[in-house]
Amino acid sequence: MKSVNRPNIDDIQLLKDLCGKTHIKCHPYLSHEYLIMLAQYQQFINNNGDPHFCPPVQISTDLEDALEYHYKNPLKSLSFIPQIRYEVSTSCCPMCGSIGTGTVDHYLPQSTHPEFTIHSRNLIPSCLCNSKRGNVITGANANERIIHPYFDNFLNQRLITCEFSGDLSAPVVRLRQLVVNQTVNFHINNVVEKTNILNWLSDKWASLVRSPQVMLPHLPRGRHVTEQEVQNSFISTRDDKDLEFESFNNWFSIFFSGLENSNGVAAWIRDIQNSLVTRRIEEDEQ
Numbered sequence: 001m002k003s004v005n006r007p008n009i010d011d012i013q014l015l016k017d018l019c020g021k022t023h024i025k026c027h028p029y030l031s032h033e034y035l036i037m038l039a040q041y042q043q044f045i046n047n048n049g050d051p052h053f054c055p056p057v058q059i060s061t062d063l064e065d066a067l068e069y070h071y072k073n074p075l076k077s078l079s080f081i082p083q084i085r086y087e088v089s090t091s092c093c094p095m096c097g098s099i100g101t102g103t104v105d106h107y108l109p110q111s112t113h114p115e116f117t118i119h120s121r122n123l124i125p126s127c128l129c130n131s132k133r134g135n136v137i138t139g140a141n142a143n144e145r146i147i148h149p150y151f152d153n154f155l156n157q158r159l160i161t162c163e164f165s166g167d168l169s170a171p172v173v174r175l176r177q178l179v180v181n182q183t184v185n186f187h188i189n190n191v192v193e194k195t196n197i198l199n200w201l202s203d204k205w206a207s208l209v210r211s212p213q214v215m216l217p218h219l220p221r222g223r224h225v226t227e228q229e230v231q232n233s234f235i236s237t238r239d240d241k242d243l244e245f246e247s248f249n250n251w252f253s254i255f256f257s258g259l260e261n262s263n264g265v266a267a268w269i270r271d272i273q274n275s276l277v278t279r280r281i282e283e284d285e286q
């Protein structure tokens with residue numbers, strides 16, 4: 001989950017320009033259905049794409065197919081499409097916060113809203129969470145919808161963390177929402193929780209337990225550490241990850257903020273680190 005700048009594209013002018021081109025795939029379908037498309041584009045722009053205010057309309061299968069063709073084979077004027085896929089936010093998925101992107105998510109899905117197939121503000125860089133979230137975009141309540149990374153400024157705060165609990169030799173990990181916000185809650189349930197984030201967090205936990213100082217570069221080396229020093233290293237590493245991925249809600253920040261906020265974890269890691277240090281000192285003395 002990450003706020004990103006929306007593409008600097010005038011979609012309505014682009015639609016007009018495409019309509020005037022007689023040699024491209026969407027001709028003559030686009031000119032026949034131009035007013036329908038224009039009304040939908042204006043609706044999207046006026047409501048920042050909020051799906052509660054952008055009900056789908058019927059467009060012809062010919063136009064739907066032609067838009068899909070232009071999406072897959074972008075004309076020069078549609079070069080923003082590969083840029084969204086490969087250049088915007090390469091290291092953090094704006095939709096789920098995983099580490100990496102490489103695909104494009106149609107915010108309003110193509111299957112329900114094919115008229116927005118090449119609308120720049122409907123195209124969001126994402127990872128494979130794109131295919132896992134399906135077509136669910138709204139809930140019953142007006143505030144229940146998927147987060148839009150181009151418009152939802154609340155993404156610039158820490159929205160989500162995790163919690164490790166139970167027996168810390170094999171802890172239970174769960175996500176925890178940090179703000180009371182129905183949109184965030186809906187998004188976590190329908191996008192983030194459908195990814196493999198819990199397995200990823202468990203995997204990072206295993207790496208941490210194997211070698212705390214590899215995962216925690218701020219941890220003092222070569223001597224025993226205190227619980228407070230471990231806690232401080234969680235916070236410093238979380239802050240580093242916030243900066244590295246330009247988001248408070250990337251998976252690494254969720255992991256390190258979760259360590260910081262889970263009961264007993266700092267003391268548990270302190271004991272592991274100190275036993276490793278003790279073993280190393282003993283080996284050096286032999």
Ligand SMILES: [Zn+2]
Pocket residue numbers: 093094095096097098126127128129130
């Ligand atoms: Zn994702």
